Amino acid sequence: MALLSGGEWWGQQTPRVSLTDPELQKWVRVLAPAYIRIGGTESDRVAYGDQDKSHYNTSEIDSATVADLAAFLRQTGLDLMFTLNAGPGVRVNGQWQPEVVEPLLKWMRDYQVTPAVFELGNEVGAFWLIFGLKQQITYGQYVQDTYRARELIHRYFPDTQLAGPANAFWPKLKEPFSSVIGSSRMLFERPSGLDIFTWHFYPSQSTRCPLRSVTATERQFLSPAFYQEIKAQAQMIRRWSENSLQPLHVWLGETGPAQCGGEKQLSDRWVSSLWWVAHMGLMAEAGQQVMVRQSLVGGDYALLSPVKGGYQPNPDYWVGVLWKQLMGTRVLSASVDAEKFLLAFSHCSPDKNHINSVVVNFSKDLVALQIPSVTEKLLHVSSIDLRSRRVILSGMPADTYEDLLQGDIPWHSAVGKHEVELDGYSMVWLNQKDKDAVCR
Template identity: 35%
Template sequence: MIRVTRWLVGFVALATVSDWSAWRSRTEPISASAVSLEIDTSAVQAEVDERFLSVAVDIANVVGGAFWDPDRNAGAMATAQVPPYDFSRPALRSLAEALAPAYLRVGGTDADRTVYEAAGAPADVGAGRWRLSRKTWQNVSRFAQDVGFRLIFTLNAGEAARDASGRWDPASARGLIEEAVAAGDPVDVWEFGNELNVFPLLHHRWLSPRAYADDLQLVRWLLRDTAPKAQLAGPAVAFWPLLGEGLPFYGRFMRAGGDLLDIVTWHYYPSQSYRCPVATQRAKAGEVLRPRQLAEIDRWAAFVEDTRDQHGPQAAVWLGETGGAQCGGEPGASDRFASSLWWVDQLGRIARRGQPIVVRQTLSGGDYGLIDDETLAPNPDYWASLLWRRLMGTRVLPTQLRTGLGPVSAYAHCTRGEAAPGSVTLALVNVHPTRPIDVDLPDLGPEARLYLVQASSPEAHRVTLNGKPLALTAEGAVPPTEGVHVHHPQLLSLPPHAFAFVTFPQAAASACR
């Protein structure tokens, strides 16, 4: 429950969840694990898109293909036959709308096995392939428009889209793109292929970087002819923890065809679920919270960015697919509170780097979904995403943590949608399992609003905001997320295994005006 533990001269000590106070006076002893937070409110370090936190629905779910088996059958390929995705569910729409504006990516492994009715695909497409009907495509488009999403669609770069010589055939996509443009469907980005560097594992075929670049030129010409306002993305290369690419593709492709792209997309998961036959970092609840593992995404992000700078400087870099664990997510980990600590930290890291879009796999579907696809109950990461969406704006401020080595991360943004100019919001994450971390806050005005998110354990599914359970209303609506008002905030004691957003409406940050 929330309780006030002490009143201090000069400010009100606000209560928190548990048996100690979150807010402390600077006159009280500061623990050895304390950190001092510095924020430059006069500068913008990076700027992200208003759709920064975006989501995906796997095309296997969309068309009713084979997705990750919930019955613990391991294997490189998804094997569970699923019904076509029901975009009409009111609860799903309500939950999705609360995350708008965002992109909805329709992609995944089976994007390179899917053919399109609009491009002339017959009803019977044969074993191992899937057909995107006009009706299903219209359902995708209508859903996106209704909830405030724009679309990223991954075009088939696989065998079914190639002629007898193995060259990609533009006719395989022309009909779909032309119909989408004529109908006004909200497709902003056409991505060519999914995880080209692991084609041998997923499709038993190697597409060389040079051949992919040649095919990409055909896609570029096709878009110039049919959808000149759309952007072209690729190669959606997968990076694994510790290993990186595994099969080197990205650098060689960028040298051959990086100048063709508007957007460089890459994929990263910090671990692999039990379903993956090969793992460099097997998923376990809480393991993803080790500071070195949290920081590893910066290593691969820097490689992607540096290579882009050399061979495709005109292109933006988007983290085009990510989740807590590859291969459908890990039950008991990807859908638990520990994942939310990882998720908030990763969002902060990628925003700080200036990558404008992060696509979360998935909106629903698999153990890594923000929403349980069967019950439509929000998973913990949904609530973390909702708070990020409501509080963290597009401008990122330079932030440094000093004095102390505590396992805490901090990110500062201009506040999203704040009526008063100059407002700043912090995202703070403490991944230590037992120790609270004292955060000495900069002077950002006389008042703050605290949004403290906790759970009974990292493996818990139920989470609280300022001591109150986060849940849909009795009518099934997404609730308001209200912060606790704080006077004269000075020192925040962040609980173990917890994250918080702190908004300073009177920060008067010149970078946020």
């Protein structure tokens, strides 16, 4: 949101990103179909138009911003997920005031922007930290707010879904201070106006964070315990959902390698890509229907970094493109038998005609990997160093494969192979036809 409204992000005033930049649109278009989330901490501090700003609402979105957003969505083919202000600046005696956010919905209607999802507030369980103890709302109050928001939204967009509470879960600590302010689990235990339960999870915190339960380091990103914690948090949310009193979709509404803006020279390097593929795989196995990556641009965890004359994809962008093109929504079982730390994931392809798998080697050592005899194609993906920005696909830099952006994967034949060598700190993608119609 700060990049759209010109607000503050991690102690710095941020310039507005140009949504009409054709270079930005080019890189984003490759990721479709997808959602773009306009959210984050600034969502609960933004004013809509010429409303009187309080010391809570410190930045602004106007009709011109919505017009640019409409053009961006048309050019990229993305669906919109937009976080509405639920902070103290739009409350009277603790109650959320729909009329304060209504100008935004009018502009969206006028510019033919129909959000797929509105989200009510960002990390509402942390208002005490962001705005002060007296501004923390209860989850009981939040439930009342969801009904008000739903009524307003459906007046303008009858098919748009409502998500929340976008609460933060920390590694090892889960929801900090939930014993005092309550847990978002309550939203599975009583009716509300929500369609989607969103939660936020970063497996580590950058050195920007004043408090850290797991500090982002290269060693952490390569540790089995790091991924066991990711799996444990996701499975906990899955158990909550399975015992829900109302049907709610479950989305990981914000995630990245390191909280608080990412860690410099770590979360924008190849070592982060090993994590990113494993993170997507583990979350998909745990039933997360959508994962929202923080961020597209901005911070040290961005998929795209600004350079003179445009944008440069970071390593996580390239492996994200591969995941998008190869891994559909149907999750299959996968395992690997090895002494080294390897993780494997298998999905039906998006067209359901193939089965694609990926094996990630988190050790420094070369591994001889036994592969199924039905494997027809393979793709090695690596880098020259864990701290490099360069991604190498089958021996060539990723940015030399222009056709990759159109879905043309530079596969190598695997016919007749029963074993492949997997270099340390690398991954291999495997492709086979779905001859047994598992995916259909």
